[in-house]
Amino acid sequence: GAVVSQHPSRVICKSGTSVKIECRSLDFQATTMFWYRQFPKQSLMLMATSNEGSKATYEQGVEKDKFLINHASLTLSTLTVTSAHPEDSSFYICSAHDRGSYEQYFGPGTRLTVT
Amino acid sequence: GDSVTQMEGPVTLSEEAFLTINCTYTATGYPSLFWYVQYPGEGLQLLLKATKADDKGSNKGFEATYRKETTSFHLEKGSVQVSDSAVYFCALIGSGGYQKVTFGIGTKLQVIP
Numbered sequence: 708g709a710v711v712s713q714h715p716s717r718v719i720c721k722s723g724t725s726v727k728i729e730c731r732s733l734d735f736q737a738t739t740m741f742w743y744r745q746f747p748k749q750s751l752m753l754m755a756t757s758n759e760g761s762k763a764t765y766e767q768g769v770e771k772d773k774f775l776i777n778h779a780s781l782t783l784s785t786l787t788v789t790s791a792h793p794e795d796s797s798f799y800i801c802s803a804h805d806r807g808s809y810e811q812y813f814g815p816g817t818r819l820t821v822t
Numbered sequence: 823g824d825s826v827t828q829m830e831g832p833v834t835l836s837e838e839a840f841l842t843i844n845c846t847y848t849a850t851g852y853p854s855l856f857w858y859v860q861y862p863g864e865g866l867q868l869l870l871k872a873t874k875a876d877d878k879g880s881n882k883g884f885e886a887t888y889r890k891e892t893t894s895f896h897l898e899k900g901s902v903q904v905s906d907s908a909v910y911f912c913a914l915i916g917s918g919g920y921q922k923v924t925f926g927i928g929t930k931l932q933v934i935p
Contacts, residue, residue: 749927750928751911811915816864
């Protein structure tokens with residue numbers, strides 16, 4: 708089946724620094740990718756929709772300037788958490804929409820810890 | 823807007839017990855319905871899906887039937903194993919062509935030997 712990878716799988720950073728998380732579709736082209744955030748013992752909350760070659764669409768309440776999303780190619784989207792703070796610590800999961808099969812596939816997630 | 827309601831856990835069962843996790847949804851048109859599983863410390867894995875009314879999705883002994891009349895997609899397994907311990911998410915993708923996934927809150931299942 709189709710595979711979506713995320714890198715890194717875990718990252719620890721200091722407060723005030725920025726962290727970039729990559730989401731790649733390994734064997735299919737994804738015109739649309741989604742970024743989710745999962746708090747402990749809670750469901751996934753959609754943060755933004757990333758469309759290749761255009762600006763991301765953010766959900767209500769998500770700070771665009773804090774969570775920068777770039778979808779530069781059909782196989783790569785990046786989420787940059789800028790000036791991270793401890794409250795940004797969370798599990799971030801991406802998904803990719805396969806335009807060939809209309810399926811959606813999830814990455815394994817990235818655990819961010821801000822100290 | 824679209825929404826998914828599933829029973830809150832945790833659900834604790836003995837090995838070989840019967841499992842039911844209820845899920846109902848609200849959506850316009852004919853959404854696609856999914857069950858995802860998340861093992862501790864890992865991302866989401868698609869467990870099964872159904873794309874139209876009366877479809878039955880099945881995988882690894884789990885089943886769920888798309889019931890349009892009751893807007894439900896309950897997950898069942900006849901005999902659970904310790905290895906089934908995980909969090910299960912019911913989800914839908916609306917029929918509007920926009921691939922946003924709406925998740926339920928997730929139900930934690932713990933199977934004890």
